[in-house]
Amino acid sequence: MMNILQDFKKGPLDFYRKKASFDWKKLKVFLETEEVIQYQNELYTELQKHADYNQTDSIQTLPFDEQRRIACRQSFIYKSIDLLSISSLIQNLKIPPTATRVMMQVSPSSTIKFSVTDSLFVNVIRSLGTTRHDHFINDTEEGNIIGCYCLTEIAHGSNVKGMQTTATYDKEKRAFILNCKDFQAAKCWAGGLGQMATHAIVYAQLVTENINHGLHCFVVPVRDPKTLLAYPGIIVGDMGEKIGLNGIDNGFLLFNNYEIPRENLLNKLGDVTDDGQYITSFKDPNKRHGAALGSLSLGRVAITGICESYGSKAITIAVRYAGVRKQFGPDDDNEVALLEYQTHQYRLLPYLAAVYVVRIFSTRLSELQYQFSIASVLGNDTANLPDWGMELHAVSSASKPIAGWTMKEAIQESREACGGHGYLKAAGIGDIRNDHDANMTYEGENHILIQQTSNWLLKMWPLVVKRQKISTPMKSADFLTNGMDILLNSKFPAKNIEEICRPESILVIYQWLICHLMQKSSNKLDQELHKSKTQFWAKNDSQVFNAKNLSIAFIQHFMLQTMLEKIAEAQEVELKNVLVKIFALYGLFSLEKYHLSSLYQGGFAVGPLAATLIQEAILKICSELKNDAVALVDVIAPPDFVLNSVLGASDGEVYKHLQAAMFRSPYAMARPSWWQDITNWKENVLKSKL
Template sequence: MVDLIKNFKSGPLDVYRKKSTFDWKKLKLFLESEEVIKYENDLYEELQQYSEFRGNNVTVQRTFEEERIVAARQSNLLRNIKLLSLEYTIQNFKFPTTANRIRTQFIPSAAIKFTVSNTLFVNAIYSLGTGRHVKFITDIENGKISGCYCLTEIGHGSNAKGMQTTATYNKERQVFILNSKDFQAAKCWAGGLGQTATHALVYAHLIVNNVNQGLHCFIVPVRDPDTLLAYPGITVGDMGVKIGLNGIDNGFLILNNYEIPRENLLNKLGDITDDGQYVTPFKDKNKRHGAALGTLSGGRVMITAMCEAYCTKALTIALRYAAIRRQFGPTEDNEVSLLEYQTHQYRLFPHLATTYVLRVFSTWLVEALYKFNIETALGSNKDEQAALGMEIHAISSASKAVAGWITKYAIQECRETCGGHGYLKAAGIGSIRDDHDANLTYEGENYVLIQQNSNWLLKLWPLILNKQEISSPLESINFLTEALNILEHSKFNIYNIEEICSPKAIIDIYQWLVCYLLKKTYTSLQDKLTSQSHFWAKSSIQVFKAKNLSTAFIQHLMLQIMLQKINEAPEKPIRDVLLKLFALFGLCSLEGHISTLYEGCFATTPQLATLREEAILMLCSNIKNDAIALIDVIAPPDFILNSVLGSSDGEVYKRLQTAIFSSPQSMSRPSWWEELKPVAKCKL
């Protein structure tokens, strides 16, 4: 273990490191396994070898142009790193999570650009194309062409069915003629399309013999691979400056009677026969539509994992800074670390707990996705696979949204707890926030996306009323078999802090919440349906009901997965500290449910509110001495963290001084200084 996990350099963080109640190396080994830590170490070593990955000077603001060229170079390079290749990472289903995390923390723009231009493009061809499209995959892999994925249009994002791009089949010439109705029908936001893609996967309504057969996916050449100039008949370009992720060239595409050959239709879900007829294995048009968009779950699973990556980075910075930064004290010359303050503990430790829960949960979810994809490729039992696919869709639709939100809060709190110095670019938190911000609205705007989860759950209530057994491949809903029993008998009946922190108490609360909110949401929907159309009834059960239901559902699942992991812990000190994180996450996440707990009479006395507050403060206080060791276990190495406030040596002020002194314009007189000379007051 000595070779596998290196000690940190001794320094001002030693004080807290020595206080921890557990061996941080043992926890790391338990969380990741020897194989994964070795893989991580190899990848870190590899990444440090390339000049393309260096030179991210924290004190300099790159221009838009520089962001682009750096990300393009890095993205190209990622394709060539064997440790990141699919063949390598599927050796161990924890490798993809690790690789995704490291890429996201290190070079987020390049990581996403690589994924959308390569992985997403290739996966979509695998799942929607046939043998005749293999050449595109080969060309991508050889770097001959570069892809992108065009679904969203200027006027339509969440409502995929509302897309306005059409592909009209011309029987005589055996071509599709693609058109964007107007600017609102322009494809947009596609990563890689802005400046670099040569081929786009374009979703368009397929029109054959004047009949609209719904959305299908086409391979559309957009730029000449030899010159990178756009082909005639299309207008393609860049979306412009964004809040973050400016290395990614998100683009737009307007098609004007643009012809592509018949073979470029990805034809697994529907095809054109030689005599110009449309044929499809799907009788149900809605199911075909669902299948056409079926590859999107993967993105949501990976975003769930990205959230953990960002949380970890932000918490590493904020917690180490909190340990080093001193302010006020019992006497004037005895200032104490911010970590000692109750307020600071409460501001950061719940997010530390969240980070651990997200880490365990997203590892589990990515693993489930990879198993699913491989079973699908192997053609395993179709019914089982369909149920599993649906469950992953429903889980990832909630986890992407909820992980996105809690990560947003975590990053922001980290930024604020670093005080004024946290506002420096060199602190590194601003860019994490800006990059994460996209997660909240792409791959499904969170509030719209999470409805996919409640729709799935709502179908269960009639089965529950029917006393059917409820089960699913990943067992996320199995407890609902007991729903009626839970609603009838489960009550808050706890009178001490220890008990409210117990796994049983916390799981009980969340199970009651899911059952109650499911019933409440379902009943409300039925009620609305007596006077409203289905569309408006659905719309009017979201706030306080469907959204809270899906939130509680995914929180419960995260807790369950965390608990499974804790139960495998090799020794008591590790189990104990993880149980504290479990309890802190569970109790703090109840904040948005207090109203429901009292409204639904789960709690009828003040105890729940009182004990929850006391327990949270006790847990924060108990975690204090472990906080630095806990973050050491999951922190990325300094070259990836790249923050003057968060380095593992704790030398905050030295690094701050170096950063400030070395910023290019730090001490030079501005070239435009003469403009600052006194100007006579104008007569205004």
């Protein structure tokens, strides 16, 4: 074990490293296994070899075009790395989320670019196409063509069914004619489309003989693979600068009577015969539509983990800085590290706990998603598959938003907890925030997405009321079998701090919460329907404080439940102890932040005790974890060349790295070329124009 994990360089962080209650290497091996750590090490080594990935020299944002060029090169290099081949990835289902995390932490733009131009394009053709499309897969794998995925349009994102690009079958030409009636129907946001894709998966309304058969997928050639020039009949281009992820060339695509062969329709779920007959095995067009979008759940599962990959970088930087940075003290000569302050502990440690919980959960969720995909392909366990698919959909529709929001807060709190120096680009947190920001709105806007989860839960409410057994493949909602008992008989489960910190107590509170919010949301929906609102408006008007809170509580509970299963595997008491503290801190912090008033509103808590216990327990665990915090980030931190932060380097030499970074800047001490605008500003500025 000691061979695969190196000790950190001695330095200012030793003070806290020596105080840790556990051995960080043992915790890392427990969480990740030696095999996966070995894999990670190899992948880091492989990536560090390529100059394209090792950007530690650059302390200035690269010019836009240069960011593009490098991300493009990086995305091709990924294709060539054997550790990232499907066969390497699926030998152990813990490896895919680990590989994604490593890649995302090294270079988010190229990782996303790689996954949408390569994996997603091929996966969609595999799942929705037939043998006649195999050549697209082969050409992509051989690198002769480059794919991308076009669903979103300028005027339609979340409302997928509202897409307006049309593919009209022309019997004479035996071809589909693609059209966008205006710019609002242009495809957009497709990663890789802006500058490099030669082919696009395009979702369009399939029309035969003036009948709209709904959204279908087409493979559309957009650029000549030899010259990379766009084909006539389309306008394809780059959407321009974004808040972050500027290495990705998100593109737009506008069709004007653009003709593609009939065979380019991905025809597994529906097809058009040569003479223009539409045929499908689905009687209900909604079911065909659902199947066509099935690939989206995979993206949300991946993003749940991706959010954590950003959050863990940020929290690593902030905790290490807090262990080194001293400010104020009981007297003038003894300044104290930020980590000693209650305020600072409360700002950072709950988010450190959140990173652990989300990492354990997203790894498990990814395993379940892979098992599901494999079962689907092999046709195993078929009776179970629809329920499993629904549950994956419901779970990932909440885990992506809650991981996204929680990590957004973790990143922002980390940035602020680093004080003024956190505002330097060299601190590294600004770029993390700007890149992570995309997670809030892509692959399903979070607020729209999370409604899917409450919809799924509320469908079970009548079963709960009838006290029927509820059992779902992933067991996320099995406790609802006792829902009515929980509502009627469950009581606030603690009379002191020790009791409230027990995992069982915390789970009991969440289970009551979920049942309460199901009842409350269901009642609210009924009330709104009684005001003669339509189902559409009644549902929309019962989101805030009701269905939304339900989805949040549900996924927090499932994350905690998953973590508890992991803790149960721990043998060593030191590891178990620190993991239970992390569990309790995340559970109680989230209760306090999101749900404390619901406990009172629903009558589960009465009087000051509940709030006081929860709050005091949070502060107590924070103060207990302060000595473990540095070791806890050592477990999750990427190597220094990946973290690339003057404040967060593993040697803790904050001030040395700060000085080196400042002195190295090209503008540090050179007089600007326009210095006479300053010395002679009355002439050069006031009397001239730019």
